[in-house]
Amino acid sequence: MKANDIKKIACIGSGLIGNSWALNFAIKGYEVNVYDINMQQLDSAKALISSNMDFLVSKDVLTKEQALEAHKTINYMTNLAEAVGDVQFIQESGPENYAIKQEILATIEEKTSKDTIFASSTSGLLINEIAKNAKHSERCLGAHPYNPVHLIPLVELAKGSNTSDEVLKCSFDFYQSIGKEPIILQKEALGFIANRLQVALYREAVDLVIRGVCSVEDVDKAALFGPGLRFGILGPNMIFQLGGGAHGIKGLLNHVGPSAELWLADMADWKKWPAGWQEKSQDGVNQAMVNRPHELGNTTEEIARYRNDMLVDLLKLHKKL
Ligand SMILES: NC(=O)c1ccc[n+]([C@@H]2O[C@H](COP(=O)([O-])OP(=O)(O)OC[C@H]3O[C@@H](n4cnc5c(N)ncnc54)[C@H](O)[C@@H]3O)[C@@H](O)[C@H]2O)c1
Structure with missing residues (x-):
């Protein structure tokens, strides 16, 4: 067929x-x-x-x-x-x-x-x-x-x-x-590709909060107003290609790679959600929802509407709608 x-x-x-x-x-x-x-x-x-x-x-x-x-x-x-x-x-x-x-x-x-x-x-x-x-x-x-x-x-x-x-x-x-x-998928992978990427990022987001480096609200801000904006436009490899300027991704990895290996050695690699994270994350998200400017939505329904509005604009820019 x-x-x-x-x-x-x-x-x-x-x-x-x-x-x-x-x-x-x-x-x-x-x-x-x-x-x-x-x-x-x-x-x-x-x-x-x-x-x-x-x-x-x-x-x-x-x-x-x-x-x-x-x-x-x-x-x-x-x-x-x-x-x-x-x-x-x-x-x-x-x-x-x-x-x-x-x-x-x-x-x-x-x-x-x-x-x-x-x-x-x-x-x-x-x-x-x-x-x-x-x-x-x-x-x-x-x-x-x-x-x-x-x-x-x-x-x-x-x-x-x-x-x-x-x-x-x-x-x-x-x-x-x-x-x-x-x-x-060229071979089987639990969670497929995109969910694995999401969870890899999320594990580090959780770990930064648990270690006391930042709040739930701020880790979301860091993702959204930093790499997240670029992720809405390009994938991680292409982002690094641009990050390397004239030297491309290869140049970037040669330049910053050794330093990033120090971060990798220090980053989370646990396999089970930390005890109590469900409650802690919900408390943090509840606070972040209260703190949002009213026009960006303060309830789950309002924020979903805000997300869908933004998604449509972004998809139009990508010529996907
Ligand atoms: N929720 C997500 O974000 C998401 C994302 C991607 C894929 N999925 C997958 O999509 C599938 C559906 O998930 P969902 O979130 O829509 O769940 P859901 O619970 O919202 O919907 C499941 C539907 O299946 C119906 N149902 C129950 N028994 C059935 C039967 N015997 N035959 C046919 N239908 C039956 C239910 O009445 C219900 O309407 C799941 O396999 C899920 O893993 C979910």
Whole structure:
């Protein structure tokens, strides 16, 4: 199958990730079947899709007419067999649990053509294990998005040992054709790529607070107003390329590398979260939320709105919206 053979998609699970995928596919012109286990969950997915669609209209990403058209292409259903019967691509975003994902896949196998691609949004489960009972494990792959899926372009594609090259290529081309930035993991890595990067930075952020070097609020300021601004534009290697001036990244590593090795030797390498960090981080974040200027948001909802506003502006600069 080729990417342009994909005409209709099923989103299995309509929670945080599933409803955002459904919106994403619908605004790119695909008909989407959204499945969940009950109407109550589908109703809340529908309400979220509607408010996210309104947000995109308010930011001139979509016209009202385009939003209306996209709404019409989404079918909400509680019958899994019906949801997957006539689609060429399945984006599974059910609970992060092997037994449930295996059961979903078993039903899918009975009801779809063997060419229908099964892409799991799993954050950390192994595709080999999800597909271990599958008759057609060659059509299964991991396709890990980032929240909010309809705004963040990255999709990390993970192959199982049986995933066919054709399925991988078709999925890669498909995501790329709808404006995502797919990357393929060349080998299995727990947490994929981006979550490992996030957690590596976060471990050091935690450690600096625990050591008493700075507060939760200040470590966030250091990340945001320092390297974070550049991370919104370039990746870490390209940032260092510029940091080396005419000598490039190689020159930078020769110049500052020995000094950075002293920092590396002093940096956190623990493997378990420090005791009490959950409470300490929440207290610190609560204080930082109170301290924020009102126009930047003081509640989780207001800050999420602020983030989404900024994300849209940034994505427009990246020509991703
Ligand atoms: N939350 C994140 O930031 C994030 C990011 C990337 C990937 N993921 C992955 O996406 C998947 C979904 O995560 P989420 O955060 O949307 O979870 P969620 O709890 O918000 O949504 C899960 C949905 O699955 C539905 N469900 C329950 N049983 C089901 C079944 N048998 N068949 C189909 N659907 C069923 C639930 O009703 C719910 O709507 C997980 O695999 C998760 O690891 C999550």
